[in-house]
Amino acid sequence: MSAVLAAEVQVGATVVRHEEGAEGVATRVARALERARQSLPPFVRTEVPEVRAALSESVEAFSARTGLPRTAAAGVVEGEVLFPPARVVDRMEDLGALTKHEVAHLALISHAGPALPRWFVEGFATALVEPGPTASGPEDCRALTAELLEVRPEVRERAYARAAALARRIAREAGGVEALWEQLSTRPDTRAFWRMPLGDKTVREHACEASSPKRQPTPSPSGRGSG
Structure with a gap:
């Protein structure tokens, strides 16, 4: 990530890196991620003892790093939850469902590869x-x-x-x-x-339907990008 992400906030076992001036949005994201981590089913929660995340410095940087469309809301790359820039995340109304999904990604990748x-x-x-x-x-x-x-x-x-x-x-x-x-x-x-x-x-x-080709696309969720 760019050195522009020079600050971070921590809530419980969750740390979110962000640009200077985005502490409020980063704190909101950190709280949502920590709630999501704690709400995982017991048999899943052990895979996520901590969460690391970052707010991207731009939509272009977010899309380039995750390989996801510019309109995506978040992605997991190399064990970190990556979000669009703070100005975009600030407009998101339901971080609860989004962060639960992303934390579940972290658990699944850790558990299953x-x-x-x-x-x-x-x-x-x-x-x-x-x-x-x-x-x-x-x-x-x-x-x-x-x-x-x-x-x-x-x-x-x-x-x-x-x-x-x-x-x-x-x-x-x-x-x-x-x-x-x-x-x-x-x-x-x-x-x-x-x-x-x-x-x-x-x-x-x-x-899969029998007519589907035998070889399916299998992008790596720990590389570029699960959403």
Whole structure:
């Protein structure tokens, strides 16, 4: 990150770096992240003993570092939650859901490693912290992954909801969210994840339509960028 981020605030086990003059926004973000950390399910919370985050110095810097669209709200890069600049974050009304999602990303990456496909990383991060609908059948995983990176927020929002529903389907087949979490403790590589057995089928068979290409895009959530 740029040396412009010269100050930081700390709330509990959460530290947020920021530009001079952005202490108020950084404190609001730190409080939301700390609440999110403390609200993780007990079997997840041990993976996040602390949270480090930063407010970017510009939208361009945020997008360049995360690889996410300029309209994205946050991303996790190398174990740090990265937000757009303070002037953008200050307009965000619901930091609660956003920070829960990002802290769940930190936990999932720490627990399962960086090799999981994007749709699952995004969907399971939501499923860990929010109840919601479960997909009734498989998706076009390739198209879903592309839509998660759409510039248009409304398209991304629908894709995130579908990814969460699909992750809940996988969790249901595994015997529940906690049971799936335990299976992921093996830190599977990409191939092992797709072949992970869930009953009489694999993850791929439960998740992806048969017409989807065998090789799915799998950007690393610990690199550039889970949202």
